Amino acid sequence: MSEMNNTLLEVNDLTMDFGGLRAVDSVSLNVCAGEIVALIGPNGAGKTTFFNCVTGIYKPTNGDVLVHPPEKKSQKINGFKSNRVTTIGMARTFQNIRLFQNMTVLENVMIGRHCRTTTNIVGAILRGKKTKRQERETVERSYDLLEKVGLLDDADEFAKNLPYGAQRRLEIARAMATDPFLLLLDEPAAGMNPQETKDLDELIVRIRDMEKIAILLIEHDMKLVMNISDRIYVMEYGKEIAQGAPMDIRNNPKVIEAYLGEETDA
Amino acid sequence: MVNNVKQSVLIALWFVFLTFPLLVVKVNTLKNIVEWRWINMLWVAIGAFALSIVWRWAMAQRQLKSKKAELGEEELAKPGFGLRLLEDPKIFKPFLVVLALVTLVFPLVVDIYQTNIMVLALIFVVLGLGLNVTVGLAGLLDLGYVAFFAVGAYTYGVLNSFFGFGFWISLPIGGLMGALFGIALGFPILRLRGDYLAIVTLGFGSIAKIVIENWEEVFNGAKGIAGIPRPGFFGAEMTITAATTYTYYLMILMVVFAIFITNRLKDSRIGRAWMALREDEIACVAMGVDMAKTKLGAYAFGAFWAGLAGVIFASRNTYINPNSFTFMESALVLSIVVMGGMGSIVGVIIAALVLILMPEYLRAFAEYRMLMFGAVMVLMMIFRPEGLIANVRRKYTGRKVTTEGANV
Numbered sequence: 001m002s003e004m005n006n007t008l009l010e011v012n013d014l015t016m017d018f019g020g021l022r023a024v025d026s027v028s029l030n031v032c033a034g035e036i037v038a039l040i041g042p043n044g045a046g047k048t049t050f051f052n053c054v055t056g057i058y059k060p061t062n063g064d065v066l067v068h069p070p071e072k073k074s075q076k077i078n079g080f081k082s083n084r085v086t087t088i089g090m091a092r093t094f095q096n097i098r099l100f101q102n103m104t105v106l107e108n109v110m111i112g113r114h115c116r117t118t119t120n121i122v123g124a125i126l127r128g129k130k131t132k133r134q135e136r137e138t139v140e141r142s143y144d145l146l147e148k149v150g151l152l153d154d155a156d157e158f159a160k161n162l163p164y165g166a167q168r169r170l171e172i173a174r175a176m177a178t179d180p181f182l183l184l185l186d187e188p189a190a191g192m193n194p195q196e197t198k199d200l201d202e203l204i205v206r207i208r209d210m211e212k213i214a215i216l217l218i219e220h221d222m223k224l225v226m227n228i229s230d231r232i233y234v235m236e237y238g239k240e241i242a243q244g245a246p247m248d249i250r251n252n253p254k255v256i257e258a259y260l261g262e263e264t265d266a
Numbered sequence: 267m268v269n270n271v272k273q274s275v276l277i278a279l280w281f282v283f284l285t286f287p288l289l290v291v292k293v294n295t296l297k298n299i300v301e302w303r304w305i306n307m308l309w310v311a312i313g314a315f316a317l318s319i320v321w322r323w324a325m326a327q328r329q330l331k332s333k334k335a336e337l338g339e340e341e342l343a344k345p346g347f348g349l350r351l352l353e354d355p356k357i358f359k360p361f362l363v364v365l366a367l368v369t370l371v372f373p374l375v376v377d378i379y380q381t382n383i384m385v386l387a388l389i390f391v392v393l394g395l396g397l398n399v400t401v402g403l404a405g406l407l408d409l410g411y412v413a414f415f416a417v418g419a420y421t422y423g424v425l426n427s428f429f430g431f432g433f434w435i436s437l438p439i440g441g442l443m444g445a446l447f448g449i450a451l452g453f454p455i456l457r458l459r460g461d462y463l464a465i466v467t468l469g470f471g472s473i474a475k476i477v478i479e480n481w482e483e484v485f486n487g488a489k490g491i492a493g494i495p496r497p498g499f500f501g502a503e504m505t506i507t508a509a510t511t512y513t514y515y516l517m518i519l520m521v522v523f524a525i526f527i528t529n530r531l532k533d534s535r536i537g538r539a540w541m542a543l544r545e546d547e548i549a550c551v552a553m554g555v556d557m558a559k560t561k562l563g564a565y566a567f568g569a570f571w572a573g574l575a576g577v578i579f580a581s582r583n584t585y586i587n588p589n590s591f592t593f594m595e596s597a598l599v600l601s602i603v604v605m606g607g608m609g610s611i612v613g614v615i616i617a618a619l620v621l622i623l624m625p626e627y628l629r630a631f632a633e634y635r636m637l638m639f640g641a642v643m644v645l646m647m648i649f650r651p652e653g654l655i656a657n658v659r660r661k662y663t664g665r666k667v668t669t670e671g672a673n674v
Binding site for chain 2: 055057081082083086087091092094098099100101102103106107110111112113114115116117119120121123124125127131134135138139155156174175177178
């Protein structure tokens, strides 16, 4: 385990109820700088709900979500709207891809820059020096990000016309455009073929190493998870049943029973 | 082909059968005889046959196109003339010059009646451009847009009759009042989407009209406000003809102004946020866009133009009453946006001119106006759902290139 002083995200006893249904039951989790942390579990275990609580789409019933941005003061972000969470520095992707379909690939990434730029209506109309500079920076930064995820050639294409794997990568680029210190990926490899998964695997490691962005991901692809994760949390029926290094998780009888046991048959 | 003809013949026969009692048999109750108008039968048969053939051909074309699009064979290499007109500078520049000349000379050539109609059409162009931001860019369906138009018109009317405010002071106030009401409407409906949003805005439009109709002390109720002065020009005395011509040029200026501003906004941080909001609200917020601010901005901006247009409308008519601000006007402006192509500025301008000028010049068919209007709308939805001129997305040319030269 890493030392506590460079923890980025600290979730304590997070609980989420929907009426009488407890979707997430006092789950604690933390992510440190430079880590890739995976959250796994069978379908319906509450992983995505957990994500939604952390990123402000739901307000958790109980528990704390604390962020410790590097070089900034720590904050408790329970119930913050998701745009504020993103502005603080945690960006996410979605399980069922949510791109801006009728906008170009480049524009999709440019939206990510929204919270780091300040042009208002008056500024946009007058188009002064500052606006022009910001616009130029936004375009250049977006091209850079597209290059990093290998979509530079498709910059002027509509997002809806991209192949599936490319759409996933575009979502990652869009999230990275918000300058996050932590990237939350919700099943980034879902629906990808083995080659695409392998590329994604490399991309995620590269993001951590080159961009110094920590990563928390939900994933079903065990090979990917075991390959790249530094630590793994396992959830089942809303509860956290195990955590540890990939090796420990692989041999944990509780996890095998809950999840991996079924996987080996498949 | 043979099959098509066979089907069309059957359809023609069916229509003959259906319309037989209405169009062929005519009972003259005075003379107690039955007139048989066989010639009508022939016309129905020919008409139905021809329509059916055309319809079948159009549907086949459409199917062919969608099949091609599915296979990814759509010829992107040769854009239509409309697109070439806008994108190719060789055609675009001369076209613009000719257009500018025609616009400038127009009121000098035609009589005051034509100019007056054109002013009305231009008012609707501005309304269309404003609503285009709210509906076309930000995707917020607004069925009560005419309320903001009324706010603008009555701002001028009331300020003038109570305080003697002139046109030029009232113009910005009218715009700001529109924007203010846009925000006031925006707040309660921030969380609504789609159908719910449409219904609430529809209600807002009706409320505005009812308030105006019943608040006698301020708005003079159904009698309306009369004697609103035309736009002044440094206090110069003008004949009605001169004033109309002046209003026309004023409107042209305003349209150019509106195009300029909406175009700039479209290609800015704000415009992109509006589009993202339209595409996917959850993702948009998750990417750090403040939903409340962005939505209110879109409402206020759209309403601002309606307010401005309202002031000019009041000064053009010199008389306003609540009947100018019915749901029909909202529907008309919305049709302009839909027909022109959501988010497309040129499309909206063309659609506004067509939808306002056509009924004026086709007075002979006035009875069938709504029928034709409906038919045009249905046909548009089937054959060109993206509008007359589809919104062209801007391409940011290459890397390290600044973002000069915007598309329309």
